[in-house]
Amino acid sequence: MSGIVFEGVSHDFGAERVVEDVSLDLRERRVGIVGANGSGKSTLARMINGLVAPTAGRVLVDGLDVSREARAVRRRVGFVFTNADNQIVMPTVREDVAFTLRRHRLDRADAATRVDAALARFGLTELADRPAHRLSGGQKQLLALASVLVAEPGIVVADEPTTLLDARNARRIARYFADLDQQLVVVSHQLELLEDFDRVIVMEHGRVVADDVPGVALEAYRTLIS
Numbered sequence: 443m444s445g446i447v448f449e450g451v452s453h454d455f456g457a458e459r460v461v462e463d464v465s466l467d468l469r470e471r472r473v474g475i476v477g478a479n480g481s482g483k484s485t486l487a488r489m490i491n492g493l494v495a496p497t498a499g500r501v502l503v504d505g506l507d508v509s510r511e512a513r514a515v516r517r518r519v520g521f522v523f524t525n526a527d528n529q530i531v532m533p534t535v536r537e538d539v540a541f542t543l544r545r546h547r548l549d550r551a552d553a554a555t556r557v558d559a560a561l562a563r564f565g566l567t568e569l570a571d572r573p574a575h576r577l578s579g580g581q582k583q584l585l586a587l588a589s590v591l592v593a594e595p596g597i598v599v600a601d602e603p604t605t606l607l608d609a610r611n612a613r614r615i616a617r618y619f620a621d622l623d624q625q626l627v628v629v630s631h632q633l634e635l636l637e638d639f640d641r642v643i644v645m646e647h648g649r650v651v652a653d654d655v656p657g658v659a660l661e662a663y664r665t666l667i668s
């Protein structure tokens with residue numbers, strides 16, 4: 443059973459219900475999630491790898507219940523945070539990308555080859571020995587993507603991964619996403635990034651209010667916020 447399944451999922455932060463009875467069966471390769479600020483997109487995305495637990499219902503990843511089998515799920519799901527600073531754990535750019543591979547039991551040469559390839563793919567080769575915390579906001583976003591994707595997780599969830607990128611790097615990421623073999627779930631306010639996705643979910647006040655091919659779903663969202 444591959445894919446991501448939400449079964450009657452709700453989530454409350456204190457007295458506030460921020461996700462309300464969401465049921466989805468996500469098997470498409472590229473799924474976008476859009477919605478106004480505070481509509482519950484990040485909370486929904488975070489439930490895919492157990493960063494947030496459902497208050498009601500359950501989330502399954504490849505048939506595994508995320509609440510019960512969090513470790514196994516986290517090995518399959520790579521999560522790219524909105525705020526890349528949350529993700530930087532090592533002093534330099536190269537070390538940070540390499541850190542993801544520490545559990546992969548690769549020999550040094552294989553690991554170095556993969557790290558170099560990831561750095562090149564995200565335009566970070568020149569910055570490899572720089573202190574990671576001193577990169578610009580956009581460079582940190584590229585680093586966050588490289589650090590997650592170097593491990594080639596089966597599913598990639600990215601929460602607003604292109605907000606700080608210039609047009610050239612945003613196109614670089616869009617092309618990279620288009621070529622990615624893995625399943626990809628992207629939360630974004632940049633609607634053009636999702637235009638050639640397979641499916642787009644529109645959230646409003648914690649509920650799914652549209653769920654369709656991008657042409658239809660994005661139009662519904664534009665109408666909603668206009």
Ligand SMILES: Nc1ncnc2c1ncn2[C@@H]1O[C@H](COP(=O)(O)OP(=O)(O)OP(=O)(O)O)[C@@H](O)[C@H]1O
Nearest residue numbers: 455456458460477478479480481482483484485486
């Ligand atoms: N840790 C938290 N504790 C309490 N409330 C929270 C927490 N995280 C989010 N919320 C609240 O839950 C609601 C949904 O937040 P969420 O981050 O899922 O929205 P979003 O659609 O991703 O918004 P944005 O587009 O602004 O990133 C908001 O009202 C927010 O204030």
